[in-house]
Amino acid sequence: MHWQRLAGLVLSGVGVGGYVIGVYVPYTGRAFSITVLMVGVALAAIGSPDTTEATEAAE
Numbered sequence: 842m843h844w845q846r847l848a849g850l851v852l853s854g855v856g857v858g859g860y861v862i863g864v865y866v867p868y869t870g871r872a873f874s875i876t877v878l879m880v881g882v883a884l885a886a887i888g889s890p891d892t893t894e895a896t897e898a899a900e
Contacts, residue, residue: 846888852881 856878863871 843888845884849881849883849885849888852877853885854881856881 856874856876859871859874859877862868863874
């Protein structure tokens with residue numbers, strides 16, 4: 842597993858958890874949970890390249 846994908850999945854989980862907690866308990870900085878979620882999704886998306894393109898480029 843690529844480190845970007847792993848970091849993206851972890852950040853996405855933290856972002857969702859922070860959002861859910863923020864719904865029930867208002868805390869300072871809870872809006873950053875949405876930012877963390879967006880960064881996590883972006884990292885997860887770029888962290889898994891299509892293997893067919895990488896194979897074709899190597900040939």
